[in-house]
Amino acid sequence: MNFSVSEENYIKSIYHLQQDTGLVNTNSLAAEMQTKAASVTDMLKKLAAKKILQYEKYKGFKLTENGKKVALTVVRKHRLWEYFLVEKLGFEWDKVHDIAEELEHISSSELIEKLQHFLGNPSFDPHGDPIPDSNGKIPRISQQNLTALPQGKAALVSSVTNQSPQMLEMLKHYKIAIGTSIRLLKKFDFDGSLEIKISKQPACVISEQIAKNIFVQL
Amino acid sequence: MNFSVSEENYIKSIYHLQQDTGLVNTNSLAAEMQTKAASVTDMLKKLAAKKILQYEKYKGFKLTENGKKVALTVVRKHRLWEYFLVEKLGFEWDKVHDIAEELEHISSSELIEKLQHFLGNPSFDPHGDPIPDSNGKIPRISQQNLTALPQGKAALVSSVTNQSPQMLEMLKHYKIAIGTSIRLLKKFDFDGSLEIKISKQPACVISEQIAKNIFVQL
DNA sequence: ATTTATTTTTAGATTTGTCTAAAATATATT
DNA sequence: AATATATTTTAGACAAATCTAAAAATAAAT
Numbered sequence: 001m002n003f004s005v006s007e008e009n010y011i012k013s014i015y016h017l018q019q020d021t022g023l024v025n026t027n028s029l030a031a032e033m034q035t036k037a038a039s040v041t042d043m044l045k046k047l048a049a050k051k052i053l054q055y056e057k058y059k060g061f062k063l064t065e066n067g068k069k070v071a072l073t074v075v076r077k078h079r080l081w082e083y084f085l086v087e088k089l090g091f092e093w094d095k096v097h098d099i100a101e102e103l104e105h106i107s108s109s110e111l112i113e114k115l116q117h118f119l120g121n122p123s124f125d126p127h128g129d130p131i132p133d134s135n136g137k138i139p140r141i142s143q144q145n146l147t148a149l150p151q152g153k154a155a156l157v158s159s160v161t162n163q164s165p166q167m168l169e170m171l172k173h174y175k176i177a178i179g180t181s182i183r184l185l186k187k188f189d190f191d192g193s194l195e196i197k198i199s200k201q202p203a204c205v206i207s208e209q210i211a212k213n214i215f216v217q218l
Numbered sequence: 219m220n221f222s223v224s225e226e227n228y229i230k231s232i233y234h235l236q237q238d239t240g241l242v243n244t245n246s247l248a249a250e251m252q253t254k255a256a257s258v259t260d261m262l263k264k265l266a267a268k269k270i271l272q273y274e275k276y277k278g279f280k281l282t283e284n285g286k287k288v289a290l291t292v293v294r295k296h297r298l299w300e301y302f303l304v305e306k307l308g309f310e311w312d313k314v315h316d317i318a319e320e321l322e323h324i325s326s327s328e329l330i331e332k333l334q335h336f337l338g339n340p341s342f343d344p345h346g347d348p349i350p351d352s353n354g355k356i357p358r359i360s361q362q363n364l365t366a367l368p369q370g371k372a373a374l375v376s377s378v379t380n381q382s383p384q385m386l387e388m389l390k391h392y393k394i395a396i397g398t399s400i401r402l403l404k405k406f407d408f409d410g411s412l413e414i415k416i417s418k419q420p421a422c423v424i425s426e427q428i429a430k431n432i433f434v435q436l
Numbered sequence: 437a438t439t440t441a442t443t444t445t446t447a448g449a450t451t452t453g454t455c456t457a458a459a460a461t462a463t464a465t466t
Numbered sequence: 467a468a469t470a471t472a473t474t475t476t477a478g479a480c481a482a483a484t485c486t487a488a489a490a491a492t493a494a495a496t
Contacts, residue, residue, distance in 0.1 A: 004452080004453090006452080006453065006454095025473080025474085026473070026474055026475085027472090027473065027474080035453095035454075035455090036455065036456085037473075037474065037475085038454085038455070038456080038457095038474085038475075038476085039453070039454055039455070040474090041474065041475055041476085042452095042453075042454080042475095043453080046452095046453095057461085057474080057475075058460085058461055058462065058473080058474060058475075059462095085329070088336060089329070089332040089333060089336050090332060090336075091328075091332065098326075099324070099326045099329050102324045102325065102326075103324060106317070106321060107320065108316075108317045108320075110309075111303070111307070111317050114307040114308060114309065115307060118306060118307050118308075222482080224482085224483065224484095243443080243444085244443070244445085245442090245443065245444080253483095253484075253485090254484080254485065254486085255444065255445085256444085256445075256446080256484085256485070256486080256487095257483075257485070258444090259444065259445055259446085260445095260482095260483075260484080261483080261484095264482095264483095275444080275445075275491090276443080276444060276445075276490090276491055276492065277492095
């Protein structure tokens with residue numbers, strides 16, 4: 001089946017939301033898509049008719065197996081294009097999201113297979129997010145949240161979940177990127193903030209809000 | 219100013235048609251775009267309002283200077299992406315047109331500048347068509363139509379103007395590609411067909427219709 | 437120079453995706 | 467449990483891009 005750009009964007013957003021919450025509700029999807037609840041309802045009906053969604057009026061909704069497949073091909077395209085933009089074209093990793101949002105809707109599947117091969121079959125995009133393979137299988141890594149790291153232990157940043165410009169600006173300020181080594185020095189119970197040490201940087205303190213979005217592996 | 223995918227497609231088609239004819243008329247644009255004359259008229263009004271077109275009802279139309287600029291950025295993107303698809307991803311040159319039709323509408327100008335640089339600033343796409351630079355300047359080559367080549371003389375194929383699948387199928391059959399050396403053996407006055415010799419191939423005869431679409435340089 | 441044929445434009449309808457405002461349903465509070 | 471609040475859906479409107487059918491303008495043919 002074929003999907004419009006708009007449909008693909010809805011499917012992708014639902015996929016991301018249901019990763020966290022299981023069932024998704026109308027308002028949170030509206031917020032995610034920066035649109036109105038009424039528009040969401042309209043689209044939900046369309047997607048339900050296309051067997052992409054399990055949808056019960058007023059109850060909530062989630063993707064069918066088929067819907068997940070569609071979502072994963074869009075996610076796959078997005079992340080492969082991000083990899084291309086950073087590794088081949090030399091973009092900064094915090095500048096590629098919007099361009100990849102457009103590129104992910106190019107339809108040719110032959111294109112994406114050839115792109116994957118050209119890039120050397122990468123498993124993770126420049127933000128550390130796993131790239132689904134052509135069957136929708138997602139590579140797993142043993143990563144944990146920075147807040148869960150034992151005191152005194154060091155680990156490498158493997159992914160960053162919030163990719164807003166604001167967040168990326170912060171990361172740049174702290175000189176944190178994928179692969180950066182971070183040692184957790186101290187946890188402050190008062191506000192959950194963390195004192196950390198980044199190689200070749202003086203120790204510093206980051207808020208719990210930042211830390212929650214940073215994942216690391218040993 | 220920003221243009222929709224549909225507007226960009228109209229602008230590009232008008233550009234190509236006015237290269238041949240100066241003024242463009244509604245029906246030929248409708249044929250080129252595979253749509254109806256009424257739809258064309260609707261879009262002409264929109265483009266005229268945006269100062270992209272010089273348009274006089276019932277008379278014909280052509281792009282303004284501004285319109286030409288827009289057309290050239292789309293053509294530039296199309297041809298750079300075609301080059302990428304063939305030279306980097308390994309597509310056959312007759313398979314890339316439809317994908318480039320989608321890629322040419324990705325909006326970021328930073329992307330296209332970086333792509334150009336990544337590709338090594340190519341001047342011609344895989345079909346031999348010149349790639350406009352970021353100012354819209356088109357590289358010139360001294361090429362001539364195959365039908366204008368003197369008898370007995372050999373020359374290299376530099377571009378092919380008709381890029382329909384039918385034409386490309388023919389070219390494949392005759393083993394003609396950009397860079398192929400062709401010697402003109404004989405011209406048949408009866409139907410304008412040409413006997414030609416391609417290196418390492420037995421001599422063969424091609425129709426005038428094919429020959430008119432093939433350009434060569436010495 | 438009329439008539440005929442072709443081309444182009446208008447008028448009105450359709451589809452997709454969006455919106456606002458109001459109604460319907462579900463959830464929370466007293 | 468009844469009422470208040472929040473969420474979700476419906477109803478109806480709008481813009482973009484397209485279409486068909488009919489009208490208007492131009493070009494061609496007798």
